[in-house]
Amino acid sequence: AQKVTQAQTEISVVEKEDVTLDCVYETRDTTYYLFWYKQPPSGELVFLIRRNSFDEQNEISGRYSWNFQKSTSSFNFTITASQVVDSAVYFCALSELVGYQKVTFGTGTKLQVIP
Amino acid sequence: KAGVTQTPRYLIKTRGQQVTLSCSPISGHRSVSWYQQTPGQGLQFLFEYFSETQRNKGNFPGRFSGRQFSNSRSEMNVSTLELGDSALYLCASSLRPDSNQPQHFGDGTRLSIL
Numbered sequence: 001a002q003k004v005t006q007a008q009t010e011i012s013v014v015e016k017e018d019v020t021l022d023c024v025y026e027t028r029d030t031t032y033y034l035f036w037y038k039q040p041p042s043g044e045l046v047f048l049i050r051r052n053s054f055d056e057q058n059e060i061s062g063r064y065s066w067n068f069q070k071s072t073s074s075f076n077f078t079i080t081a082s083q084v085v086d087s088a089v090y091f092c093a094l095s096e097l098v099g100y101q102k103v104t105f106g107t108g109t110k111l112q113v114i115p
Numbered sequence: 116k117a118g119v120t121q122t123p124r125y126l127i128k129t130r131g132q133q134v135t136l137s138c139s140p141i142s143g144h145r146s147v148s149w150y151q152q153t154p155g156q157g158l159q160f161l162f163e164y165f166s167e168t169q170r171n172k173g174n175f176p177g178r179f180s181g182r183q184f185s186n187s188r189s190e191m192n193v194s195t196l197e198l199g200d201s202a203l204y205l206c207a208s209s210l211r212p213d214s215n216q217p218q219h220f221g222d223g224t225r226l227s228i229l
Contacts, residue, residue, distance in 0.1 A: 035217075037220075043222060044223065045205060045207070047219070047220075102160050102171040103148075103150075103160055104160070105150075105157055105159070106157075107157045108157065
């Protein structure tokens with residue numbers, strides 16, 4: 001069975017601080033996808049990144065960066081110089097590589113950025 | 116390009132009733148998935164459809180069902196509603212089930228059971 005753990009339930013930071021959201025996963029599959037989604041207060045889920053298990057290269061996209069470490073089964077997400085608009089619930093998720101729509105989500109981390 | 120459209124946005128039902136939710140995927144997307152989001156259980160996968168066939172199903176009772184039409188639009192139905200079915204139901208679409216394109220989510224239907 002697949003499992004995604006986001007141990008941080010809520011995080012508050014002051015604007016412009018850096019913040020890292022942790023994600024640890026469990027799977028018996030040797031190949032899989034990992035995702036991060038953002039859910040702002042309006043409710044819609046916004047896709048941020050997908051990473052397949054073959055590719056452990058870290059990725060940076062603007063203020064966002066992701067650190068994938070297969071050895072520790074972690075896929076952490078860092079926001080640099082946080083902004084108020086970053087306030088949202090962030091979900092880490094895992095899926096099979098084939099038929100990847102069957103996604104297992106973590107419980108989410110609520111990030112509040114204080115101006 | 117229009118996004119994923121879910122209707123209705125809000126719905127109030129009573130226990131024992133049934134409900135049908137609709138999802139229109141992004142044009143050209145043929146894979147549709149449904150998720151339930153509740154404060155207690157978080158986000159859970161319900162089922163996935165492609166080419167009018169259910170490909171995957173999550174761990175939900177038979178009261179939860181769905182279907183997909185030839186134009187890729189999908190509906191999900193919940194019969195004999197229970198209080199615990201109160202949730203945000205999200206629909207997501209993608210080009211194909213195994214495509215390299217990400218899922219795009221709709222705004223959801225918020226279902227409240229009285």
